[in-house]
Amino acid sequence: MLYFSKLRITFVSLITLFFIFITLTNFQSSENSFISQKINLGLDLQGGSYLLLEIDNGPVEIQKLQNTTTFIRNFLKKKKIVFNDLRIQNKKIIFSVPTNKVDLVENFFLDKESELNPYYNQYKSHQFDLIIDEDKFELTLSKYGLIEIKTSSQDQAIEIVRRRVDEVGTNEPNILKRGNNRILVELPGLDDPMRIKSLLGKTANLTFRFVTQNDNDNFGVDLLKFEDGLNEAMVSKRIILNGDNLLDAQPQMNNQTNETVVSFTLDRVGAKRFGKATSTGIGKQLAIVLDGKIVSAPVVRDTIASGNGQISGDFTFQSATDLALLLRSGALPAPLNIIEERTVGPDLGQDSINAGVIALLIGFLLVIAFMFFKYKIFGLIANVTLLINLFFLVGILTLFEATLTLPGIAGIILTVGMAVDANVLIFERIKEECKNEKNNIIAFDAGYIKSKTAILDANITTLIAAIILFFMGSGPIKGFSVTLAVGIFTTLFSVYFIARMLTSVYVLRNKDKGKLI
Amino acid sequence: MINFNKFYKSFNIISIVLVIFSILLLFFKGLNFGVDFKGGTLIELRASDNKINVTSLRDTFINMNLGDVNIKKFGNEKDFLIKIEKKDTSANAIEIIKKDLTKAIGSSFTFRRVENVGPKVSSELLKSGIIAIALSLAAMLFYIWIRFEWQFSLGAILALFHDVVITMGLFSLFNLEINLSIVAAVLTIVGYSMNDTVVIYDRVRENLRKFSDIKIYELTNISINETLSRTIITSVTTLLALISIYLFGGEILKGFSLAMIMGVVFGTYSSIYIANPILVKLRVSQKTILKEDID
Secondary structure (H helix, E strand, O other): OOOOOHHHHHHHHHHHHHHHHHHHHOOOOHHHOOOOOOOEEOHHHHOEEEEEEEEOOHHHHHHHHHHHHHHHHHHHHHOOOOOEEEEEEOOEEEEEOOHHHHHHHHHHHHOOOOOOOOOHHHHOOOOEEEEEEOOEEEEEEOHHHHHHHHHHHHHHHHHHHHHHHHHHOOOOOEEEEEOOOEEEEEEEOOOOOHHHHHHHOOOOOEEEEEEOOOOOOOOOEEEEEEOOOOOEEEEEOOOOEEHHHEEEEEEEEEOOOOEEEEEEEEOHHHHHHHHHHHHHOOOOEEEEEEOOEEEEOOEOOOOOOOOEEEEOOOOOHHHHHHHHHHHHHOOOOOOEEEEEEEEEOHHHHHHHHHHHHHHHHHHHHHHHHHHHHHHOHHHHHHHHHHHHHHHHHHHHHHHOOOEEOHHHHHHHHHHHHHHHHHHHHHHHHHHHHHHHOOOHHHHHHHHHHHOHHHHHHHHHHHHHHHHHHHHHOOOHHHHHHHHHHHHHHHHHHHHHHHHHHHHHHHHHHOOOOOOOO | OOOHHHHHHHHHHHHHHHHHHHHHHHHHOOOEEOHHHHOEEEEEEEEOOOOOOHHHHHHHHHHOOOOOEEEEEEOEEEEEEEEEOOOOOOOOHHHHHHHHHHHHHOOOEEEEEEEEEOHHHHHHHHHHHHHHHHHHHHHHHHHHHHHOOHHHHHHHHHHHHHHHHHHHHHHHHOOOEEOHHHHHHHHHHHHHHHHHHHHHHHHHHHHHHHOOOOOHHHHHHHHHHHHHHHHHHHHHHHHHHHHHHHHHOOHHHHHHHHHHHHHHHHHHHHHHHOHHHHHHHOOOOHHHHHHHHHO
């Protein structure tokens, strides 16, 4: 047990040097370093904002049901089936048909190739669950139908969120999916997320619609409020243009009126439609509607065929810039709600790092002083091992580019306190063995062997706790579990390789000196 | 040799009283959940103007009609922790608070930290915290059951339960805040307490194999004594590290390190005074172990 071959000694020394080197690269600027990996600092240490957004899929579901209702109506009309009472109620589509047509309609819904079941071949599921009660049909979105809506709106939303965050130009944002209806946005270095929050809080659904006076417009009308919240106007449901037709949008100063406006450029289809609408609608008011509110409703004076236009409103330069940004990045498929926000200012982050480092140094010094006092030369061995263990721990965190959080630093300090346990178990065992065994080498060997199960059991229990914490914990706590778990492995390695090697060198040199420990 | 076993009975009574008292506290007084688990808003504010104090902040916040607001100093004279129970996660909630504050007390302050947790997230966090703790207890139970006999498993789990309940009871008694890092602390306590118990159990089992004529009452005492200096040294080094976090690691880690300190103290105590008397009560003998060996 005590014998270490030259090869092994070289190997262990090389590994140790390697990890010391890796650890030290963290303190070097990345350009002139051999290894590019670095420990990431968590948002709680470098400062920044953490936002958890939830997609409100309600409107998307309603939209889907409305589209499907239109689809069903067209189908029934085409097949000349008389239907009654086709309506949406409590997220259900309800209608009835004559009894002799029930089979026909049922087959229509169950048809795998139908447009109604776009992914039957993939999931083996229909988009709608169907309940037939004699002549009455009831359709609800099936489990997969709902999942499909959620995942597709999440896919679209994350894209838009990414574009908006990128446009603001923050430092290395981290944007991830969480579950099937949430999006996590991490913005390192951002201490005031106000602007981003207000940008993400808007769906930015832009439509151009004519203002009408009579409420029997063919397409139906909406009574909408202006942005100021005071005035209202009746607006046709017919959409002339929407945000999808926009190629570009920029804030601009209108030289004539000295107002800030948002100028936009339309794509070809948009330009054509806009030209047609403005030529037929001269003298009418064209409402520019954003998220259900009228931004402005200018009177059309001329045909605009160029595909360029301006949105005026009560803008400041900032709000015009934001609106232009929102229009450029596109509309969200559904509203986003911020359900969790955590922001740490950069100076608090730095204070936390400083406090953590001081606590680590003091904790380390206290522990090594105590160990030296308790075990003298073997305490020294345990202390050297502990130091190397720290290099291993930080080195591995660096190699895997783990994220270091404040609780993570606490985990490192705790590792310092608990890591000596394995050496203590061994040393205490050796002490016991020395009582009955005069031969130092045999006593030391026995100490290492007999303490093994206790060390293993003790470390596995801590590891179990760390693993559970890793899977159940969030954010900073995950950082704690990672350092704790990695700490267990580095501790075992350093105890069984470094400490044992140092012990063996010492014991083999002094084997005849009587009681060593 | 110290006769730990002489005090088994008296300490067991004390432990039972403490556990019952803790459970009563948890039931009737409850825990002081932070925004992580209750939802709401937490603001750490740093003032650069010494006119700003708890009273002036409290008056300002009462005028804002935000419902229950809790304000206290945080570490030093110029840092304050403001907890608002109202669950308002609308995009501009924080901005409005900032504006109103500036109007009332001037602009000589900064928000160093803002946490705003919606009710849905907080209830999910609470649920996953409880699941995590339950899961870790179950995993430990299972692990010990594989490694030892069921009597040991029962003893270890009761010791764990004892530590967690009393630590939580103390948090309730002193009205200390429970947040995510406390869950991490509890899980680490579970790991530590287990670790401590296992080392003694390991020795008990070894001694059971060695001596067939010594009663478990004596045997546990021998095992405790043989492992005593390790128990003490490891507790001391762990406590040194934790005290260092508590004193120098900053305000944010105070709750975490305090919970851990309590946990280590109770964990060390319980691995001697809960885990071992249970083995005595369950009349563990060499037969218990030999049966396992034959299996």
